[in-house]
């Protein structure tokens with residue numbers, strides 16, 4: 001660190017709020033203080049481990065926390081467990097062995113391996129710069145070898161010891177390891193077998209590719225790691241000091257010693273972390289020196305520890321290693337979509353049920369149609385809950401409600417009041433109105449100069465779906481300005497959900513660390529309320545007047561939409577069963593927001609995917625047009641007809657169009673919007689395919705993998721609607737999209753939580769596809785590129801551009 005930096009009172013900021021301030025008197029104030037957990041030897045405490053704190057060095061104020069799995073003292077004869085010496089993370093500046101994240105993490109290591117864990121409270125910088133922490137962490141090894149602590153002498157296998165650390169603790173484990181390797185005889189009877197460097201923190205003067213790419217990373221931006229090095233390294237040292245850059249000068253000579261001792265070194269990292277290139281460099285350097293490097297990236301892991309005698313771990317579905325390598329909050333910023341290639345690889349190796357540990361959660365992934373059927377249909381009562389509501393989640397919504405009376409009420413209300421076939425039919429005028437709007441927009445789109453215009457379709461599709469769903473929600477044909485406002489408010493919220501997901505990691509800490517982001521979320525929600533509440537209030541007034549007129553036996557004469565029941569109407573008098581009160585306006589906003597989200601982006605994105613395939617495969621489009629025109633006749637010119645008299649392919653006619661249905665199903669199979677359904681959680685320990693899924697575990701279903709399974713579908717990545725007439729489904733027979741008998745694909749989920757808008761979605765898709773193909777011939781602008789990208793749903797990476805030309809020209 002430069003002296004200059006030290007004297008200018010640097011603050012380490014997390015992008016949004018200072019975490020540490022150097023005071024003029026030389027002291028420091030830390031603003032990042034994690035909650036702490038006390039050690040307990042109380043046999044009645046519900047923890048899975050017994051823990052105790054022991055002084056290491058009074059003058060340095062250092063100590064240790066020892067973790068002993070609860071079942072070990074009770075087993076007979078007591079078994080000896082591997083010993084893990086653990087160093088916490090925190091950039092050398094923050095953290096403690098007593099902090100709850102560290103305590104919880106050590107609890108997992110102790111119980112899952114299982115092992116005796118000694119977690120070290122070492123001295124922190126900048127009060128004690130490096131190598132103070134290294135000194136403390138080696139001192140602990142000497143303390144252990146002579147200790148007469150009963151837990152260690154009785155239950156720890158001193159000949160099977162590992163040094164492990166997370167982040168800065170990984171750096172410490174590496175340096176403590178080098179020092180220990182130099183003096184193994186002095187440590188007898190303690191025998192180190194390996195080092196576990198869990199997302200270790202290293203640096204260097206020259207930026208790596210990942211540091212440059214992720215310079216503004218939300219968790220560890222480069223300026224924060226630079227300041228951590230400034231405050232942690234000896235005064236005058238720069239980031240190429242051996243403490244921070246282990247590869248300078250070709251690496252320490254002591255690595256050769258590690259090689260000859262036969263220690264294994266596990267280096268874990270994940271892409272998306274600015275430190276990943278340094279972790280890979282370290283792994284390579286060690287490998288070049290002949291050290292047994294166990295793994296560098298998550299997907300390549302193999303177990304470091306010999307298989308454990310743990311009871312439950314045997315029954316859990318298999319996962320990468322037994323140690324909780326993904327128990328790092330870096331993974332929380334990853335969506336399931338990012339994990340998909342890793343999961344695909346794991347499914348190949350481990351089978352269709354996989355366990356991953358994400359944060360402190362157990363996440364089970366189901367990658368087979370038959371196991372998905374077992375869970376969602378046969379054991380529906382256990383697999384239909386939702387994980388606990390996230391801090392950034394909706395206040396009240398069907399999809400986030402726990403499996404219980406409130407969810408049941410909300411679901412029943414929407415199904416019977418809005419999505420019931422007879423009610424859906426009553427919205428047919430609205431569909432016709434929206435089709436007119438869509439046609440006009442397509443025809444008048446900007447580049448509509450020539451006979452054959454180029455159109456960017458998705459914005460028009462989305463706008464059309466907003467027109468339709470806002471009608472169902474508010475009961476009015478809103479004007480363009482109102483619809484745009486709602487669309488903007490809704491999309492701001494859903495498109496930023498990944499940015500906000502970091503706030504869920506530890507809501508209390510997240511709110512401090514990412515204060516601006518938290519305020520931004522509040523602002524976006526308030527903005528949505530400002531847009532929706534006036535509409536809700538206006539509609540409530542309509543409902544009140546209607547009730548009043550009904551009481552007086554009067555029915556107002558009205559236009560074609562008179563008497564239409566809107567979603568809000570059904571919520572006004574709804575009473576929540578748990579709290580025995582009516583739904584508040586803020587909750588109506590949340591329910592309506594979820595309703596609009598569920599019905600707009602989902603349908604418009606699927607529509608875009610289907611149209612993309614119809615452009616890519618003109619043969620399919622031609623066949624579809626043939627079917628439509630054979631039933632409906634040739635289309636009129638779209639320009640000639642006024643909005644109200646526009647002739648449309650009607651909903652009754654759709655029922656006769658089997659190829660159309662197959663095209664829509666094939667679109668849903670080939671391009672499921674969520675490659676995973678919303679995570680479920682289980683309400684009790686339950687057996688699934690011979691394994692135990694423990695209570696509260698999160699269960700994810702690999703929808704895309706299931707719909708692309710070559711055991712079920714020939715050439716699964718091809719777009720072939722005809723397959724629905726051969727894969728066990730004969731012409732005229734309806735394909736069971738609900739999967740109640742057997743799951744072959746599950747774009748709408750399956751079981752009790754199945755999408756309750758699937759009927760409406762299919763109708764909307766069939767209606768718009770049929771009419772768009774009937775009126776226009778669609779051709780591709782360039783080769784249609786079907787690459788995917790994850791937004792809120794899985795969307796086209798290159799939005800579809802098309803030429804449209806009316807099939808019937810104006811005379």
Ligand code: HEM
Nearest residue numbers: 398399598599602603606677678748749753755756757761
């Ligand atoms: C192509 C369009 C659509 C697709 C692909 C789709 C897909 C899904 C999926 C995968 C789920 C989660 C199922 C599970 O957790 O197992 C879901 C839930 C849900 N969907 Fe849809 N959906 C679509 C359209 C709609 C529409 C139009 C509505 C209503 C207006 C709707 C309302 C819902 C609701 C309320 C839930 C929550 C169900 C619950 O938790 O009980 N969806 N949808």
